[in-house]
Structure formats: structure tokens, C-alpha cells
Amino acid sequence: MRTTAPRPGPDLAGRGRLLLVVAALFAAALGAVLATAAPAGAHAALTGSDPQRGAVVAKAPDQVSLTFSEKVAMADGSVRVLDPAGKRADTGKTSDLGSNTYGVKLKPGLPDGTFTVAYQVVSADSHPIAGAFTFSIGAPSDTKVVLPDQEVGGGLVGTLYDTARYLAYAGFIVVVGGAAFVLGCWPRGAGVRPLQRLVVAGWLVLTGATLATLLLRAPYTGSGKLADAFDLAALGDVLQTKTGAALVSRLLLLAAAALFIAVLFGAYDKREDPKEKRDLAFGLAVGGGVVALGIAATWALAEHASTGVQAGLAMPVDVLHLVAVAVWLGGVGTLLLCLYRAPLVDARAVRRFSRVAFASVVVLAVTGLYQSWRQVGSWTALVETDYGQLLLVKVALVVVLVGIASVSRRWTGRIAAEAGGLAPEAAAAAVVEQRGRAAATSTATAATTTAAKATGKATGKASSRKKKPVAVAHSSRTGAATDRATGKTTDKATDTATDKATGGTTGGTAEADSGKTGPGKTDSGKSGPGKTGPAKSGPGKPAGDDKRAAQLARQRAAMDAAREKRVRDADPHRSGLRRSVLAEAGVAVVLLAVTTALTTTEPGRTVEEAENTASSAQRAAGPVKLEVPFDTGGRDGKGTVRLELTPGRTGSNDLHVYANRPNGSAFDLPEVKVAFTLKAKDVGPLPVAPDRIATGHWSATGVQVPMAGKWKVAVTVRTSDIDQVTLDKNVQIG
Numbered sequence: 001m002r003t004t005a006p007r008p009g010p011d012l013a014g015r016g017r018l019l020l021v022v023a024a025l026f027a028a029a030l031g032a033v034l035a036t037a038a039p040a041g042a043h044a045a046l047t048g049s050d051p052q053r054g055a056v057v058a059k060a061p062d063q064v065s066l067t068f069s070e071k072v073a074m075a076d077g078s079v080r081v082l083d084p085a086g087k088r089a090d091t092g093k094t095s096d097l098g099s100n101t102y103g104v105k106l107k108p109g110l111p112d113g114t115f116t117v118a119y120q121v122v123s124a125d126s127h128p129i130a131g132a133f134t135f136s137i138g139a140p141s142d143t144k145v146v147l148p149d150q151e152v153g154g155g156l157v158g159t160l161y162d163t164a165r166y167l168a169y170a171g172f173i174v175v176v177g178g179a180a181f182v183l184g185c186w187p188r189g190a191g192v193r194p195l196q197r198l199v200v201a202g203w204l205v206l207t208g209a210t211l212a213t214l215l216l217r218a219p220y221t222g223s224g225k226l227a228d229a230f231d232l233a234a235l236g237d238v239l240q241t242k243t244g245a246a247l248v249s250r251l252l253l254l255a256a257a258a259l260f261i262a263v264l265f266g267a268y269d270k271r272e273d274p275k276e277k278r279d280l281a282f283g284l285a286v287g288g289g290v291v292a293l294g295i296a297a298t299w300a301l302a303e304h305a306s307t308g309v310q311a312g313l314a315m316p317v318d319v320l321h322l323v324a325v326a327v328w329l330g331g332v333g334t335l336l337l338c339l340y341r342a343p344l345v346d347a348r349a350v351r352r353f354s355r356v357a358f359a360s361v362v363v364l365a366v367t368g369l370y371q372s373w374r375q376v377g378s379w380t381a382l383v384e385t386d387y388g389q390l391l392l393v394k395v396a397l398v399v400v401l402v403g404i405a406s407v408s409r410r411w412t413g414r415i416a417a418e419a420g421g422l423a424p425e426a427a428a429a430a431v432v433e434q435r436g437r438a439a440a441t442s443t444a445t446a447a448t449t450t451a452a453k454a455t456g457k458a459t460g461k462a463s464s465r466k467k468k469p470v471a472v473a474h475s476s477r478t479g480a481a482t483d484r485a486t487g488k489t490t491d492k493a494t495d496t497a498t499d500k501a502t503g504g505t506t507g508g509t510a511e512a513d514s515g516k517t518g519p520g521k522t523d524s525g526k527s528g529p530g531k532t533g534p535a536k537s538g539p540g541k542p543a544g545d546d547k548r549a550a551q552l553a554r555q556r557a558a559m560d561a562a563r564e565k566r567v568r569d570a571d572p573h574r575s576g577l578r579r580s581v582l583a584e585a586g587v588a589v590v591l592l593a594v595t596t597a598l599t600t601t602e603p604g605r606t607v608e609e610a611e612n613t614a615s616s617a618q619r620a621a622g623p624v625k626l627e628v629p630f631d632t633g634g635r636d637g638k639g640t641v642r643l644e645l646t647p648g649r650t651g652s653n654d655l656h657v658y659a660n661r662p663n664g665s666a667f668d669l670p671e672v673k674v675a676f677t678l679k680a681k682d683v684g685p686l687p688v689a690p691d692r693i694a695t696g697h698w699s700a701t702g703v704q705v706p707m708a709g710k711w712k713v714a715v716t717v718r719t720s721d722i723d724q725v726t727l728d729k730n731v732q733i734g
Contacts, residue, residue, distance in 0.1 A: 064104055079121075637719045
């Protein structure tokens with residue numbers, strides 16, 4: 001009777017295939033979105049400057065100052081001021097003025113014209129930013145300054161740097177997830193060679209990617225030239241920065257991680273005493289956990305979590321987030337490898353990982369929710385900024401991943417329920433053996449029946465023919481002879497059928513063990529006439545023995561590998577689990593790519609703050625309108641003066657003055673003068689003498705407002721030769 005393992009229901013298998021298709025389509029759509037996305041912005045923004053962008057000042061300032069939305073790293077030469085001819089107008093020395101404001105001194109005796117301010121700095125979360133703006137001294141002019149078109153952090157160096165960051169994340173996930181899977185879910189996996197190779201490969205990738213990131217850091221934040229990666233002076237400057245210190249710390253921690261891996265796959269695997277193994281496992285778990293937290297902290301201390309609101313809380317939360325991701329996704333990859341390459345993983349290990357993965361998802365959800373609030377800040381930023389949209393894609397991928405994981409949990413439950421407490425491989429092996437025995441028995445029975453029929457026919461033909469009788473001593477001898485002949489035929493047929501059904505394992509093993517090479521008796525470990533020893537070296541050994549032994553060994557290895565494959569494929573639940581875990585791993589790869597993109601995208605909160613600052617400045621820079629009543633004290637000395645300053649910002653403006661009598665008619669005044677004074681900066685008064693355009697209307701063009709602030713506007717009105725009054729009013733300009 002043929003015994004088969006129970007097949008899963010069609011609904012579950014169909015759902016698994018559907019999830020695979022959905023995951024593939026989602027990955028393709030995401031790839032299209034990422035391929036057409038614009039380059040990510042930086043994480044600090046220029047919120048102000050003195051002189052302001054586009055301003056026209058009457059005389060050259062002593063310095064140029066820049067204000068950013070967060071603290072930045074700035075070296076000498078990070079801010080350059082270029083005159084209209086393209087020559088340096090600054091001294092090259094930058095200084096920190098406090099409140100995220102930085103300044104550079106200007107050279108004396110600068111000419112009039114348009115000056116260009118170019119800056120390239122590194123934000124507190126390790127990303128480079130660059131930009132430029134102009135201001136003018138005296139009056140605007142043409143400029144010969146040409147700025148490079150390549151975006152800072154872009155080009156070949158930017159691509160290599162981003163690739164190294166992705167590989168570093170992937171290596172960290174593989175190392176932490178694989179080690180956690182061995183220690184927490186499947187201790188016997190420490191002796192599985194494919195799993196060992198996976199974790200060691202993850203360590204090598206993480207170490208190589210960290211070294212590449214360290215070397216590429218200087219050109220990534222500076223010149224953008226790949227050759228500068230080997231500039232020792234630039235590398236020394238990188239080591240003095242926060243990011244450089246974090247990368248060096250990661251390399252030191254990776255050296256400790258190498259020792260941890262060596263003990264895990266060496267001394268721990270070879271321990272036989274259960275108590276010693278438990279004690280060593282506890283020590284490895286504590287030490288490995290500290291190393292994993294330390295490596296995760298090298299990201300948290302140098303990137304998003306180290307800046308912005310609640311940085312002290314955000315950094316440990318970010319560490320927990322990274323470790324939870326590594327344990328979950330790294331465990332998924334390890335489980336996938338074991339399901340395909342390691343035939344001895346048992347149901348208990350899968351159940352343990354299911355619980356560990358659930359706990360990791362809970363930690364991931366809590367820490368991710370806090371990080372989302374901190375980096376996005378508002379619902380508007382969630383849907384309108386690049387960071388918020390990428391975050392929504394990440395959340396959708398996590399939801400898909402959790403859905404596939406729930407299918408994997410169902411497969412795990414079926415494995416545990418139908419294995420009867422045995423490992424799924426043990427149950428599958430029993431099925432394979434049972435099938436093999438059934439097939440062998442069936443074949444042997446058929447061969448016996450055929451041989452019996454052939455013997456019956458031969459006996460019938462012989463008795464029907466007329467031959468001389470043969471004398472025998474006893475009829476029992478004839479029966480014995482017949483039994484021996486029949487038995488020989490039956491036994492030979494049965495042995496042949498059994499050997500074919502089992503793939504020749506028994507015969508091959510017997511030959512390999514005994515070293516049989518020819519006729520005669522075989523006695524393992526002995527030699528003599530008619531006997532052959534078990535593949536010993538010596539002058540009397542036949543030349544073909546070595547080749548024959550090697551050939552038999554290869555055959556036996558091939559049969560063992562085939563049997564292992566039959567064991568892996570015999571359990572349909574295991575096959576279903578492999579498919580669902582493979583889908584999890586595919587989505588996890590895309591999820592890791594989105595996470596890496598998030599780390600290089602300007603957070604939504606920062607984008608909103610910069611936009612609010614710009615919009616506030618734009619609102620304040622609208623047309624300025626003033627209405628001032630006057631009374632000179634003489635005859636016909638009353639009226640109202642109305643001023644309009646357009647566009648009402650720093651730089652060049654148009655001024656219009658209107659005068660009206662109390663009855664609203666135009667008032668043709670003999671003289672009108674205007675002056676602007678900024679007491680806070682000790683600027684002014686800056687006099688303006690508008691020209692008469694029409695009755696009651698005066699105008700002046702090119703009125704320069706050098707900087708934004710609370711300006712005092714003084715209006716002088718003369719109604720006769722002796723009647724005059726000066727009125728002033730404060731107004732925000734720029």
C-alpha cells in the first residue's frame with residue numbers, strides 16, 4: 001500500500017501563489033517609482049543670510065553670514081564669496097556665530113557689483129548640502145562666476161557611496177539575524193555549513209562596505225572625484241568628524257563580532273556537555289547582543305536620530321528599531337536558506353522563530369511609529385513630501401510582509417500538527433522510507449509471481465513429455481531440489497527488485513565497505529588466497545582499487561544527496577513554507593532598499609520648516625503701504641500722504657507717494673521727501689527724493705533696501721514756503 005503525505009488545501013496554496021504575484025508586482029512598481037524619482041534633498045536648509053539673497057547694499061559688509069535650520073559641520077573654505085570677475089573676495093576663515101549661524105570675513109576694498117556666495121557644508125545627520133545666492137554692492141552688475149552643475153553627493157561617487165550604505169545595512173541584517181536564529185531558535189544550526197557561510201559572508205559584506213564608506217566619505221562630501229578617496233590628508237579630516245568616528249567605531253566592533261562568530265561556529269558547536277553548552281550560549285547571547293547594539297548605535301549616533309527634536313530619546317529608539325529589523329529580516333533569510341539547503345531544521349526551530357519574529361514586528365511597529373512622528377511631524381508632510389511618500393511605501397511593504405508571514409505561520413502550524421512531535425524532516429524521511437519499502441515489496445512480489453509461473457510451466461511441460469524416469473532415493477530430495485531451485489530464482493528476483501527500488505543503496509554500501517573487486521570471498525580487514533582486503537595501500541594492492549573506491553564513494557555521495565533532496569521535497573508543508581518564506585525574503589529586499597532611500601531623504605518636518613520660513617519671508621516681503629495724515633499748521637495745511645513700496649523686499653524697489661486733501665482731491669504739494677532708517681543695524685537715514693509725476697503723485701525707482709528689518713519711514717511734507725512737517729512710521733520690510 002502506498003503511503004503519501006497529506007496535501008495542503010487548494011485555498012492555501014492558491015493564496016501563496018497570489019501573494020508571490022502581488023509581491024512581484026509591488027516590487028516592479030516600486031522600482032519604477034524609484035527609478036523616476038528626483039535626487040533626494042539634504043537634511044539641513046539655509047533659512048537666512050546677511051546680506052540677504054538678492055539684496056543691494058550701499059557699502060561692502062565686513063562679513064557674510066549664513067543661518068541654517070540645524071547645526072552643520074563647516075571647515076575653512078566651506079563658504080566662498082566671489083566678486084563679479086570670479087575672484088575670491090573672502091579671507092577663507094569661517095567662524096561659528098551661534099544659533100546655527102556661520103560667517104566668513106570679507107577682504108577690504110571690494111568693488112561695486114554683484115557678488116556670489118557659494119557654500120558646501122555637511123548637515124548634522126552626515127549628509128552634504130550645497131547652494132549659492134547673490135547680493136550686490138552699490139548696484140547689480142554682470143558676473144563671470146560659473147558654478148558646477150553636478151549636485152553635491154551625486155555622480156559616480158554618490159552612487160558608490162549609496163551602494164556601500166545599502167550593502168552595510170544588508171550585511172548587518174544577515175549577521176545579526178543569522179546569529180540570533182542560531183542562538184535563539186536552532187542551536188544545532190551552528191554546525192550547518194551553509195548557515196556558517198551565510199553569516200560569515202554577511203560579516204565580510206558589512207566590513208567591506210564600512211571600509212568603502214570611510215574611504216568615499218571625503219569625495220562624497222567634498223570634490224566628488226573618486227581619486228580623492230585615496231587622499232590621506234582628506235581621510236584624516238574625515239576621521240575628525242562625527243561620521244568618521246562612527247565608522248571607525250563600527251570597524252572595531254566588527255573585530256569583536258569576528259571573535260563572536262568564531263566561537264559560535266567553533267567552540268560552541270563542538271561542546272558536548274549540555275550544561276557547558278547552555279552557559280556558553282548565555283555568554284554568547286549577552287556578548288553578541290552588546291556588539292549588535294553597538295554596531296546599530298554607529299548609525300544612530302551619526303544620522304537622522306542624532307538631530308532634531310528629542311535626540312536623546314530618538315537615538316536609543318533608533319538602535320532598537322535597527323536591531324528588530326535585523327532579527328526579523330535576517331532571520332527570514334536564514335530560515336529560507338535552511339529550508340532549501342539544510343535538511344535537518346525541525347519544527348520547534350520554526351515555531352521559535354515565529355515567536356521571535358512576532359516580537360520583533362511589535363518592537364518595529366512601536367519604534368517606527370515614534371520615528372515617523374518625529375521625522376514627519378504632520379499629516380500634510382506625510383502625503384506631500386518625498387520623505388512622507390517613501391514612508392507610506394515602507395508601511396505598505398511591511399503590511400504585505402506581515403501578511404505573507406501570517407501564511408508562513410499557518411504552514412508552521414500544519415508542520416507541527418502533522419509531524420506528531422517529530423521534526424518535519426523525520427516525518428518526511430519516514431514517508432520516503434515507507435514509499436521505498438512499499439515499492440520494493442510490490443516489485444519483489446511481482447517478480448516472485450512471475451518466477452513461480454515460469455517454474456509451473458516448465459514442470460507441466462516436462463511431465464507431459466514422455467521421458468525415461470529418473471530414480472531418486474527419496475521423494476523428499478526431489479522436493480528439496482525443487483525448493484532450492486525455486487528459492488534461488490525467487491531470492492534473486494526479490495534482491496534485484498529491492499536493490500532497484502532503493503536505488504542500489506544497500507549493494508553499493510556493501511561493496512564500498514567490503515572493498516570487493518572480484519570473485520572470491522571478502523573479509524573486511526583480512527587478506528589471503530581468495531580474499532581481498534578493504535582498500536589498503538601496499539605493493540600487493542591492485543592498481544584499479546583506488547579508482548574503484550573513489551568511484552563508489554562518489555556514487556554513495558550522490559545517492560545520499562538525492563536522498564536528502566527526496567526528504568526535503570517529500571513534505572508538502574515544508575514546500576509551502578519555503579514558498580512563503582521566499583516571498584518574504586523578496587519583499588524584504590525591496591523594503592531594505594526603501595529604508596536606505598529614507599535615510600538619504602530630507603525629513604518631512606525639516607521640509608515644512610524650511611517652507612514655512614520661506615513663505616513667512618515672502619509674506620513679509622509683500623508691497624508695503626503706509627497712510628500718514630499731516631497738518632503743517634498753516635492755511636490749507638491739512639491732508640493725507642499715502643506711500644507704496646513695491647515689491648517691498650530687500651534690494652531694489654519702486655516708491656510711489658500720493659497726497660490728498662481732506663475732501664479726497666489730489667493735493668499738489670510743493671515738496672515731498674522720504675528717508676529710511678534701520679536703527680537696529682545702525683543703517684541710515686537713506687534719503688529718497690521722488691519726482692513729481694502728476695498732481696498729487698510722486699515716484700522714485702531703484703530705491704535700495706539693503707536688509708530686512710523694522711524700518712522707520714520718515715515723510716517730510718511742505719505746504720508753503722514756511723509751513724513744513726516731518727512724520728515717521730515704523731514698518732517691516734523684507
